[in-house]
Amino acid sequence: MTTIQASKLNTLQYDSELCCGCGMCLSVCPHGVFGTNGAVPGSQRSEVAVVRGDACIECGACQRNCPTGAIEVESGVGCAAAMIYSALTGRKEECGSEGCCS
Numbered sequence: 001m002t003t004i005q006a007s008k009l010n011t012l013q014y015d016s017e018l019c020c021g022c023g024m025c026l027s028v029c030p031h032g033v034f035g036t037n038g039a040v041p042g043s044q045r046s047e048v049a050v051v052r053g054d055a056c057i058e059c060g061a062c063q064r065n066c067p068t069g070a071i072e073v074e075s076g077v078g079c080a081a082a083m084i085y086s087a088l089t090g091r092k093e094e095c096g097s098e099g100c101c102s
Contacts (some may be wrong), residue, residue, distance in 0.1 A: 007053035011074040012062075014050050018070035021045030025071060028061040 005013055012033070023046060025034040035051035060075025 007056060009054050010056045010058050011072075012050070012053060012056040012058070013072045015070045015072075016047075016049070018068045019048050020068050020070075021048055022067060023048065024065040024067065025062040028065045030059065030061070031055040031057060034062065 023036075025048060026036070031052065033050060033052050033056045034048055036046040037049050056073065058073050058075050060073055062071045063073050063075065
């Protein structure tokens with residue numbers, strides 16, 4: 001098993017052996033934690049890697065959308081940027097809203 005702890009700052013763990021290269025994590029991560037190392041030789045899929053592990057805010061979007069269970073994270077904190085923006089402005093904001101991480 002090749003599970004790696006992506007950062008000492010969060011609980012994100014990624015297992016490249018379970019990854020099917022679908023790229024869902026690339027699409028759903030609001031902070032660009034995942035990237036590609038290019039195409040896998042002899043395949044139409046890309047090799048996904050953690051490229052910005054410290055940027056993970058533990059929102060859980062990657063884990064919820066990974067079809068193979070290659071990603072684990074203790075989610076529940078939500079988008080930290082949205083929480084900070086809400087505290088500063090007094091308005092309820094959600095991740096992806098104007099002023100947040102969109």
